[in-house]
Amino acid sequence: MDLQDQIIQYLASGLTLGSIYAMVALGFTIIYNATGIMNLAQGEFVMFGGLIMVFCTTTIGLPLFVSFFITLLLVTGIGIIYERLFINHASKKAPLMTLLIITVAVSIFFRGIAMFIWGKDPYGLPHFSSPKPLIIGGAAILPQVFWILGLSLLAVILMNLFFNRTITGKAMSACSVNRMAASLVGIDVSKMVLLSFALSATLGALAGAAITPIALMEYDRGPMLALKGFCAAVLGGLGYGTGAVVAGFLLGLIESFTSGFIYSGFKEAISLIILILVLFIKPSGIFGSEEVGKIKKI
Amino acid sequence: MGKNNYLKLLGILIVVAVAPLIIKGDYYLSILVFMGINSMVVIGLSLLMGYAGQISLGHAAFFGIGAYSTGVLTTQFGFSIYSAFLSGLLLSAGVAIIIGIPALRLKGHYLAIATLGIGEIVFIIFNEMIGLTGGPSGLSNIPPFHVGNYQFTLSIQYYYLVWVTLFVLIWFSLNVIHSRVGRALKAMHGSELAASAMGVNLSAHKIQVFVLSACYASIAGSIYAHFVSFIAPNNFALMTSIMFLVMGVVGGLYNIWGALMGASLITFLPECLRVFKDFDILIYGAILLMILLFMPEGFLVGIPALFRKYFK
Numbered sequence: 001m002d003l004q005d006q007i008i009q010y011l012a013s014g015l016t017l018g019s020i021y022a023m024v025a026l027g028f029t030i031i032y033n034a035t036g037i038m039n040l041a042q043g044e045f046v047m048f049g050g051l052i053m054v055f056c057t058t059t060i061g062l063p064l065f066v067s068f069f070i071t072l073l074l075v076t077g078i079g080i081i082y083e084r085l086f087i088n089h090a091s092k093k094a095p096l097m098t099l100l101i102i103t104v105a106v107s108i109f110f111r112g113i114a115m116f117i118w119g120k121d122p123y124g125l126p127h128f129s130s131p132k133p134l135i136i137g138g139a140a141i142l143p144q145v146f147w148i149l150g151l152s153l154l155a156v157i158l159m160n161l162f163f164n165r166t167i168t169g170k171a172m173s174a175c176s177v178n179r180m181a182a183s184l185v186g187i188d189v190s191k192m193v194l195l196s197f198a199l200s201a202t203l204g205a206l207a208g209a210a211i212t213p214i215a216l217m218e219y220d221r222g223p224m225l226a227l228k229g230f231c232a233a234v235l236g237g238l239g240y241g242t243g244a245v246v247a248g249f250l251l252g253l254i255e256s257f258t259s260g261f262i263y264s265g266f267k268e269a270i271s272l273i274i275l276i277l278v279l280f281i282k283p284s285g286i287f288g289s290e291e292v293g294k295i296k297k298i
Numbered sequence: 299m300g301k302n303n304y305l306k307l308l309g310i311l312i313v314v315a316v317a318p319l320i321i322k323g324d325y326y327l328s329i330l331v332f333m334g335i336n337s338m339v340v341i342g343l344s345l346l347m348g349y350a351g352q353i354s355l356g357h358a359a360f361f362g363i364g365a366y367s368t369g370v371l372t373t374q375f376g377f378s379i380y381s382a383f384l385s386g387l388l389l390s391a392g393v394a395i396i397i398g399i400p401a402l403r404l405k406g407h408y409l410a411i412a413t414l415g416i417g418e419i420v421f422i423i424f425n426e427m428i429g430l431t432g433g434p435s436g437l438s439n440i441p442p443f444h445v446g447n448y449q450f451t452l453s454i455q456y457y458y459l460v461w462v463t464l465f466v467l468i469w470f471s472l473n474v475i476h477s478r479v480g481r482a483l484k485a486m487h488g489s490e491l492a493a494s495a496m497g498v499n500l501s502a503h504k505i506q507v508f509v510l511s512a513c514y515a516s517i518a519g520s521i522y523a524h525f526v527s528f529i530a531p532n533n534f535a536l537m538t539s540i541m542f543l544v545m546g547v548v549g550g551l552y553n554i555w556g557a558l559m560g561a562s563l564i565t566f567l568p569e570c571l572r573v574f575k576d577f578d579i580l581i582y583g584a585i586l587l588m589i590l591l592f593m594p595e596g597f598l599v600g601i602p603a604l605f606r607k608y609f610k
Contacts, residue, residue, distance in 0.1 A: 038410075086591065094594035097353060101547040104540050105586040112580025120576075223536060227418065234411055269422040272415040279412055280400040 005138030010260040011253070012141045016214070018252020019152035020046070023207040024229025025236065025244035026159060027200035033176030033239050034196035035091070037099050041082070041107035042229055043222030044114075045201045048075050049208020050217030051114055054123040064128060072205050079201025082106060083194050091193075107222060114219035122218040131213075148210045155206055156245050159199075163241065172196065176239065231275045237285030247286060303472050306555060307465070314461045318454055327453035329569055331525060334460035335518045337561040338467055340545045341554055342514030345471060347543075348552035349483035350507040351490075352402070353410040356417025357542045360390045360512040362424060362534030364519025369437045369529050370430050379443060383520045390516035393420075394509045402504040409508065417539050424531035436530030443524040456525045463521065467514060471554055474510070479503060487552075515542075548589050550596020559597050 024042055031039045052074050056067030086102055094102070128147045133140035163169040174182040175192045183189045208217065232251050236243030251271045259267035278286060321330065339361055346352055367386030371377035377385070393416065401412040424431050431437055443450040443459065450456055474480050482503050485493040494500050523529050541564065549560020567585065571578035593600025 086587065090591055090594060094590075097347065097551070098547060098590060098594045100353070101544060102587070102590045104544065105583055105590055108579060109583030109587055112577065112583045116577055116580050227414070227536065230411075230414070265426040266422070269419050272418045272422075276397070276412055276415040276419075279408060279415075283404050283408060 002138065006260065008137050008139040009141075010256045012139065012145055014253035014256030015249065016145050016148050016211075016252070017255055018249035019148050020207050020211055020225070020248075021228045021232045021251050022245040022248025023152050023155060023203050024225050025232035025248045026156065026241055027203040028229050028233040029236075029239060029241050029244045030159075030172075030196045030200045030203075032233070033241075034172060034193045035087070035099075036096060037087070037091075037103060038230065039197075039200065040100065040103045040226055040230075041110060041222070042200065042204060043224065043226030044107050044110040045075055045079065045204025046208040046211075046225050047114060047217060047219065047222045048078055048110070049205030050125075050212035050221075051118050051123065051208075051219070052205070053209040053212060054118075054125055054217065057125060058123070064126065068209055071209050072202055075205030075208075076198050076202045078110075079197040079199075079204075080194060082201070083197035087197070088190065088193070107226070111219055111222060118219060120219060122216040123212070124216050125209075125212040127213045128210075142214060144210075144213050148214075151206060151210050155203060159203075159241065162199075168195070228271060231271050235275060235278055235286055237287045240285070240287060243285060243287030250286075307469060307472075310468075310558075311465065314465070318457060324453050327457050329566060331453060331456045331460050333562045333565045334457070334464045335522050335525070336542070336545060336565050337558050338460075338464055338518035338521075339515045339542050340549070340557040340561040341464075341467060341471055342511030343542055344546045344549070344551055344554060344557035345474070346507050346511040347546055349475070349480070349487055350504045351487055352504060352508065353543065354413040354508070354511070354539070355410050355536070355543065356413030356415070356420075356539050357511070357515050358534045358536070358538035359413070359417040359420035360394065360515035361519040361522070361538065361542075362420055362531075363390045363393065364516030365523040365529050365534070366424060366431060366437070366519075367516075368520040368523040369440045372441055373437065373439055374430065379441065379524070383517075386516050386520050387513055390512045391509050394512035395505065398505045398508045399501075402508065403501045413539075414536075417536060421531055421535050424534060431531070434531060436528055438528040440523050440527045440529070442527065443521070450524070456521075460521055460525075463517065467517070468554060468558070475554075479506065483507065544586065548586070548596060550598040550600070553596070553598055556596050556598040563597070 024046060027042050027045065028039060031037060031042075049071055053067055053071045056062045056070050057064055060067075062070070086106055087099065090102055091099060127142070127144045129143045131142065131144070133142050135141075161169075163173055171182070171187045172192045172195065174185070174187055175189055179189050182192075211217075228251065229248070232248035233244045235251065236245070236247035251274075254274065255267050255271055258270045317330065318327065321327065339357055343354060343357055346354055364383075364386040367389055368379065368382045371382035371385055372379055397412045397416050398409070401409045425434055427433070443456070450459060475483075482493065482498045485496065485498055486500060486503065490500055545560040545564045546557055547560070548564055549558065550556030568578060568582060571581055574581055589597070589600075593604065595603075
């Protein structure tokens with residue numbers, strides 16, 4: 001493979017990684033905006049997405065298309081139950097720090113449930129379309145990569161439309177700016193928080209279902225994904241959805257090129273080093289504005 | 299530092315002295331040693347969380363720096379255990395200062411993010427610098443702790459070493475809380491704005507507490523390395539940092555005694571859940587959730603409150 005083909009190859013894998021980080025980061029941002037909580041169980045939504053998809057297609061034998069939607073529905077349900085059972089109850093009296101720890105406890109609990117049902121083995125899924133790689137230049141790219149990219153782009157566009165064009169989406173944005181003021185103009189803040197968990201879970205499920213065919217999925221995949229998504233969310237300027245998505249793709253690309261050209265052992269470290277550098281140089285994130293950064297605290 | 303606290307310290311001293319007479323067997327003693335080691339880290343963390351109002355998501359890094367400094371310097375460079383111990387302490391404090399200064403000057407929980415990053419970076423360094431640390435397969439043959447010619451080899455010896463060290467750390471922490479710095483920290487916890495208006499240097503105090511908590515973790519890590527004599531990067535991963543945090547919250551923040559209880563309880567819990575084999579994680583998560591939901595302010599406040607609620 002010459003240099004150009006290598007670059008195409010790394011570009012494809014970077015974009016694939018990046019789109020997953022972007023979706024996790026967007027999920028983070030949505031919940032953070034509505035509640036101020038960093039939901040450390042975000043990676044578990046992705047894990048459930050992958051494993052429930054495996055259950056529907058491989059165990060029950062439903063067609064891919066049907067099980068994809070069932071997966072989204074079920075994981076969204078999990079998100080709703082999560083919010084109602086744990087967050088809604090506790091957020092009235094517990095300080096923010098305790099809520100953060102509750103999300104950690106939930107993520108451990110979810111991992112426990114997943115291990116109870118699926119055990120410790122990683123599972124694969126059939127590709128959405130042909131598993132034969134396409135040859136572009138000298139690089140081989142799996143068609144699933146295009147599915148992942150397409151689905152995540154679609155999700156990002158839909159989210160953007162939702163937050164900017166629909167009344168519910170605007171109400172949610174209002175909650176993120178000022179919850180008190182939002183409830184004064186008649187927005188049901190508690191319902192918006194519920195909706196944020198539901199949306200965030202759907203995004204996670206989408207990411208999980210899409211990557212399982214090429215990356216497999218096992219019960220303890222969540223924390224690493226959450227960490228990367230979290231990096232992207234902070235880099236993009238916490239609370240700023242588009243920034244999170246762009247930062248997610250950027251992180252994916254940087255990781256893929258570092259592991260390709262420098263050393264794969266440092267692949268995981270590079271995004272964290274960038275995170276720390278950005279925090280020290282421009283704490284409001286790459287894309288966050290200084291003013292917003294001052295209002296929005298982490 | 300208050301008569302009440304002296305009484306509590308005395309109580310702990312008696313319990314610590316008497317416990318090995320009742321609790322016998324290497325297994326139980328080693329659990330007690332781990333309880334003590336975790337308590338050291340969590341006490342530092344509770345000072346940071348309770349008084350400086352900051353979360354650290356990477357305390358396992360300082361714990362690991364202590365452990366690996368001791369391990370690497372004694373096994374590969376022939377350092378004496380004291381100089382290795384001191385090097386770990388200095389290194390931890392140095393790292394804490396480097397990330398603390400920029401992160402703590404900002405408002406909000408930037409320290410949480412910076413420590414999350416540093417925790418993972420340190421973990422990756424442990425994994426990748428195979429020549430020094432042995433990489434993922436770990437570092438073994440760390441010599442036992444000794445004072446002069448007196449070797450610490452048995453669990454009972456480590457039990458006393460750990461709990462006496464812990465006792466000193468608690469005593470030191472109580473003195474810090476009741477000193478000028480402690481009062482400034484309490485004022486900060488009440489209202490940062492008011493405290494800074496009174497002339498309290500917020501970020502300087504926050505950095506001091508953060509460095510102190512990093513040193514506690516490093517001390518715990520060094521003792522841990524001597525005790526288990528084998529360390530691997532997985533002992534110092536993100537999950538460990540989160541466990542320390544959980545111990546602090548379960549016990550109750552703002553309270554050193556709570557930290558002690560939380561650390562002891564959460565260290566002991568997985569041992570009780572051994573009977574469930576692979577499903578321990580599920581039950582562990584469920585118990586943790588129950589504690590957090592019904593006692594959001596921690597055990598020390600929560601249990602008396604529950605008691606009052608149902609028996610009055």
